[in-house]
Amino acid sequence: MKRIRSALRTFGAFLRTPTLSRSIIALLALAILLLLAVNAATFVMIQRTTAYNDTVDHSQQVRLAAKDVLSLLVDAETGQRGFMLTARPEYLRVHDRAVAELPDVLARLDGLIGDDAELNPRLARVQSLYHERMRLMDETIALTRTGRIGEAVSLIRSGRGKTLMDQMRVELTAIDAVEAQRLAERTRQSERASAVTVSVNALAALLILILAGISVWLVRRYVEEIEAAHMELDRVNAGLENQVRDRTAELTRANEEIQRFAYIVSHDLRAPLVNVMGYTSELEQVGKVFGHQLSTLAQTHPEAIEPEAIRAVREDVPEAVGFIRASTAKMDRLINAILKLSRDGRRALVPEALGMTALVQSIADSVHHQVIEAGGEIVVRTLPELESDRLSIEQIFGNLIDNAVKYRHPGRPIRIVVEGEAGDDGRVHYRIVDNGRGVSERDHERIFELFRRAGKQDQPGEGLGLAFVRNSVRRLGGTITLESELGQGSTFHLKFPTRLIVPGDAGDRL
Structure with a gap:
């Protein structure tokens, strides 16, 4: 306990004394806190961006399933009518294949929609219409097989089949429209999250570089003070040995201190720079994901993409990442130079x-x-x-x-x-x-x-x-x-x- 209290008193005296080391430690602490804040913000934004991407993919899957249902219904109806007109079994095979695949596709669409309150009623309506349409198709095909073509034609002419198909087409188109609107909104949210992430990291990198520059300036100022002390020592009378000895001891202590400070700056500032470089690489990967997503959307739904979004992902983001990389590389070279100077100053002379x-x-x-x-x-x-x-x-x-x-x-x-x-x-x-x-x-x-x-x-x-x-x-x-x-x-x-x-x-x- 005594040692702990003594250490705390020493640390308190250190904090109360205005020295260069205290200034550097304060700057390093500020840089670390800033880095932690950036890490937390980046983590949150990456998680949010991932969630947005998942919802975008989900919307695309729903739209694709809805289109598959409509396409298979059309195939089934085409096969039915071809069989009635020609009595050729190859048309019936087209119908049978579509009817066999429809339950799985409907089940996939049902699983994707899940508990969606807006889309569930429409899907239920589609399923009800689907079962009724299948019964009507089966009835006309059965009549055709038994040679009762007239009755089958009468069923078709009643228009009930067309009405059922039109109603299913309306519901499936409505499902596609809802998901298209959601897809556009989620894409915009994802792009905004990406822009915020890039801005936060760019600002943090700039602040860290400013803090590093201030630290380098403090070290340089201290070096200038030591050089001034050297010049003063050179002017001292060579015969005053005691004075020379005292000043040499002071200079030695000052040199050791500046070497320690240089080591602190070069060693501890490297960790934030490494993190900035790492997150810069992650930002590049995120940019590639967004670019791929935009390319996919451009092929399927070009009207849902804003030109500003394309420019932000393909031009602004790479430019910002390049600026961060160039700045951190320059700072890394300066830190290496300070570290070399510090190491050479501590080496024992032989x-x-x-x-x-x-x-x-x-x-x-x-x-x-x-x-x-x-x-x-x-x-x-x-x-x-x-x-x-x-x-x-x-x-x-x-x-x-x-x-x-x-x-x-x-x-x-x-x-x-x-x-x-x-x-x-x-x-x-x-x-x-x-x-x-x-x-x-x-x-x-x-x-x-x-x-x-x-x-x-x-x-x-x-x-x-x-x-x-x-x-x-x-x-x-x-x-x-x-x-x-x-x-x-x-x-x-x-x-x-x-x-x-x-x-x-x-x-x-x-």
Whole structure:
């Protein structure tokens, strides 16, 4: 109990303290609640749409059964009259087949109508007329078989058979008309339910994307605050070791917090996006069902379909689903980028002796074919060795060389030079020089910001490459700066300590 009370007090203090984490958790909670509401609304609308589709199918079955009854009655009457006129048994076979099938079709129609108060009296009237008509047909056929043709003809001329057929035709036509009206109304209800479902999901997707955008903006703002703290730390006097130690500890805690927040955003926002994608697929399937239903109706009863309904199902719904898919795909790429940044920031650094000339040459060889195709070259001069984290160094140089190849100047062959030397201050200095497009002076700092890009945007990317490079350089205790003019190429300056000191291992290296 004490632990529970202590946890509750801690949680209460957390909620009362205005922090970035509280804002993100509130946004995530809102997104989850919104998703639950959308799930409930979508479930209800799908159930309602299914019910509408079932009633539409039922109405079609009733209409089909009514038409089958009328068709068989006509066949029976045709066979009867043909037998009376010609006395040929093949006409009687047509009559007998129709009479044999009529009870089953009537039973099917009776089962479909069930307890329908509007149609039951009409069906009862049809059944009563049917039995009387069958008795009259049987009587005329029996008279014809015994050679009493005159009496049979007299029965037909009395007009009773025609009256019975006309009355049954009226009742069956009335049943068909009632079901046609119901079919049109239920089709409209189904289309409205589909439109509401699409609208609710599109609105929910838009709101989730807005919440995700706000979260990304909060993370970006926090990253900018940390970058400002970095710059302030760089201006601190190197001789004030205690102050440097304190500020480094604060920066480390801030970095860990932003990495945790980035992980929360990227991990927890993925679940709502996956659900939106899943429901988008369901909406596509529902749209296909409606399209098939409309196609069927267009063939049987084109007058019952409104042009607006066809346009809504075949144009508006696919367009809305496409918008949702494009938006969620873009958000998913941003979340993946944040997750990559968070994971790399939490990875433990492992110092080792690095032969920088061979390491950078292998990176250059990996893009050799692209450079050769553009008629260019990459020159790797002899570089001073370094003791640092291999994976981080490979990613830093790989990103910078890849950028130099990607953003080459279209009017001249690529030329990239990697060079460096050891300094007298215990640091090594590397330079990556290219003759590419260059960067405007006002964008020298902008290109290192998260999700920010400069110049012509004709290459794929999310604006994370150089932000990741600067973050990695700083984790290794180094600095990165840029010298560049637009159209004149760029030079990236990298400075690292000769030996990387990992926190907790400093005593082992003194």
